[in-house]
Amino acid sequence: MRHMSKSSAASGDDARRPLRDAEQRARIEHIGTPSELYENPGNLFVASFIGSPEMNLIRGTCREWRVHRRTRPAPATAEGGRDRQGVVYGIHPQHIAVGGSHAKARVQVVEPTGEAQEITLTADGIDLMAEIREQPVFKPGQKVNLEIVVHKVHLFDARSGIRIN
Known part of the structure; x- marks a missing residue:
């Protein structure tokens, strides 16, 4: 598994962990493959993070x-x-x-x-x-x-x- 930046979020098929800086401490938001994160984002942060063009919210x-x-x-x-x-x-x-x-x-x-x-x-x-x-x-x-x-x-x-x- 790897941490990912927004630019690398949709590349590859290995498991990814989008991170958000919450009060100066990183927090894992969702673990899954790029396809899983794209098809089933668990929250708004992940939904707005993955996909190009970005999801309409x-x-x-x-x-x-x-x-x-x-x-x-x-x-x-x-x-x-x-x-x-x-x-x-x-x-x-x-x-x-x-x-x-x-x-x-x-x-x-x-x-x-x-x-x-x-x-x-x-x-x-x-x-x-x-x-x-x-x-x-x-x-x-x-x-x-x-x-x-x-x-x-x-x-x-x-x-x-x-x-x-």
């Missing part, structure tokens, strides 16, 4: 198995999160698709990366990052519909940072 509340921010709900599977105040909704950019019915968005920035496009979008006043493959090139200002891969949503308690689904 949105604060809201959870009512009737849907996360709400302002008046618009976002789809989520929220076992343990029903009717909870103070949640953080996390979704990796790779799990947002263009062409669905979950949200309407406007393209702000397009960054071609070779095999994909990293797209910064604004949906209901929230900036999101999506990584889109095998689609036509998008243009700033373009309106698109978004689809969230619901079973890939992560919910965290906003106060403790612990994952709740």
Whole structure:
């Protein structure tokens, strides 16, 4: 096992231990392979630490198995999160698709990366990052519909940072 810096977090398959400096003392946050940390982050620190582009993190509340921010709900599977105040909704950019019915968005920035496009979008006043493959090139200002891969949503308690689904 090794300690890791953010730049080396997603490379290799051996076990990793993200560390956080808590009051001048390092603390292990989660132990696992890069794939395990990416797919099942145990808390907000790990979720924000691993993945490139970084996970989209949105604060809201959870009512009737849907996360709400302002008046618009976002789809989520929220076992343990029903009717909870103070949640953080996390979704990796790779799990947002263009062409669905979950949200309407406007393209702000397009960054071609070779095999994909990293797209910064604004949906209901929230900036999101999506990584889109095998689609036509998008243009700033373009309106698109978004689809969230619901079973890939992560919910965290906003106060403790612990994952709740």
